[in-house]
Amino acid sequence: MYYCLAYFPKVETDRINKIRQRYDPTYNLVSPHLTVIFPVPSSVGKKRIINHIDTVLKNWRPFQIHFGGLKKSWDHWLFLTLKNGESEIKRLSKELYSGFLSEYYRDDLEFIPHIGIGLFIKNNSQYDYKNPQQLTFDDKTYQQALSEAESIGFDFKCIINNLELLELNDDFTRIRPIKKFVLEGCGT
Numbered sequence: 001m002y003y004c005l006a007y008f009p010k011v012e013t014d015r016i017n018k019i020r021q022r023y024d025p026t027y028n029l030v031s032p033h034l035t036v037i038f039p040v041p042s043s044v045g046k047k048r049i050i051n052h053i054d055t056v057l058k059n060w061r062p063f064q065i066h067f068g069g070l071k072k073s074w075d076h077w078l079f080l081t082l083k084n085g086e087s088e089i090k091r092l093s094k095e096l097y098s099g100f101l102s103e104y105y106r107d108d109l110e111f112i113p114h115i116g117i118g119l120f121i122k123n124n125s126q127y128d129y130k131n132p133q134q135l136t137f138d139d140k141t142y143q144q145a146l147s148e149a150e151s152i153g154f155d156f157k158c159i160i161n162n163l164e165l166l167e168l169n170d171d172f173t174r175i176r177p178i179k180k181f182v183l184e185g186c187g188t
Contacts, residue, residue, distance in 0.1 A: 001041070001042035001167055001168065001169060001170060002039035002040060002041055002042060002167070002168040002170075002172075003037070003039070003040055003041075003042055003044065003046070003049055003165060003166065003167055003168070003178070004035055004037055004038055004039045004040070004165075004166050004168065005035070005036050005037035005053060005096065005163050005164070005165055005166070005181075006030075006033040006034060006035045006036065006163065006164055006166060007033060007034045007036065007160050007162070007163050007164075008031055008032070008033050008164060009032060009033075009034070009067070009115070009156075009158045010158055010159075011156050011158050013031065013032050015152050015154065016032045016080065016115060016117060016154070017032065018152070019078075019117045019118060019145060019148055019149050019152070020032065020116075020117050020118065022118070022145070023078070023117065023118025023119065023120070023141070023145045024116060024117060024118050024119060025119055026116070029172075029173070029174075029175055030166075030175050032115045032117075033115065034065075034089070034113055034114065034115055036089065036092055036093045036096060036113075036163060037053075037093070037096050037097065037101070037104075038104075038106070039168055039172075040101065040104045042167070044100065044101070046178070048100070049101075049165070050165065050178075050179055052096075052099060052100065052101065053096065053163070053165065053181055054181065056092075056095050056096050056098070057163070057181050057183055057185060058185045059185040060092065060183045060185045061183060061184065061185055062159050062160060062161035062183050062184070063085065063088050063159070063160055063183075064084070064085060064157055064158070064159050064160075065082055065084060065085030065086075065088070065089065065113075065157070065158060065159075065160055066082060066083040066084040066085060066155075066156070066157045067080055067081070067082055067083070067115065067154055067155070067156050067157075067158075068081075068082075068083040068154055068155040068156070069081035069082065069083055070146065070149055070150065070154070071112065071114070072120075072142065072146075073112065073114075074109075074110070076119060076120045076121050076137050076138070076142070077114075077116050077117075077118065077119050077120070078116075078117050078118040078119075078120065078142065078145055078146060078149065079112060079114035079115070079116060079117070080114060080115040080116075080117050080149075080154050081112060081113070081114050082113050082114075083155075085113070085160075086113050088160075089113035089160075090111060090113065093111060093113075117145075117149060118142075118145045120137060120138045120139075120141055120142035120145065121136055121137065121138055122136040122137075122138050123138075160183065161182065161183050161184075162180055162181060162182050162183060163180070163181045163183070164177050164178075164179070164180050164181070165177070165178040165179045165180075165181070166178060
């Protein structure tokens with residue numbers, strides 16, 4: 001089992017899901033989200049990770065982010081990225097990866113706060129969510145999805161005022177919420 005921490009935007013997700021339904025292999029597994037702690041093994045301990053997140057978030061107030069960009073990741077995902085709020089998300093994520101979680105921080109991978117809207121690898125490639133690697137890129141399908149996403153014109157603002165701890169099974173085929181954390185601290 002694994003734990004991760006994510007923000008689920010409180011916006012109309014129909015336009016995001018229109019693209020995700022066709023191109024995102026996790027479409028039926030999880031709603032559009034922005035991950036701030038990527039999967040860590042459950043051996044870290046449920047109580048321990050909850051206490052750690054509570055401790056970090058006690059100093060965070062709600063803050064606004066603005067989605068509106070599109071970017072291809074190094075491992076061939078199409079990301080819906082931020083116009084504003086990226087530095088706050090990165091700082092929050094880095095604070096969450098402190099203490100005992102610091103060993104799980106991947107400084108070899110650039111953290112781009114995003115909502116994943118599609119994965120573009122050739123059909124015979126198997127994507128490993130626990131250990132992402134660059135696989136064979138499907139440029140034709142990517143260009144089609146990029147064109148569709150650009151025509152939709154994603155542009156929305158939301159307030160990050162809560163995060164959800166999720167539990168994932170070992171093969172990443174089942175996700176269940178564990179705890180919702182509310183940001184209501186005394187500063188950011």
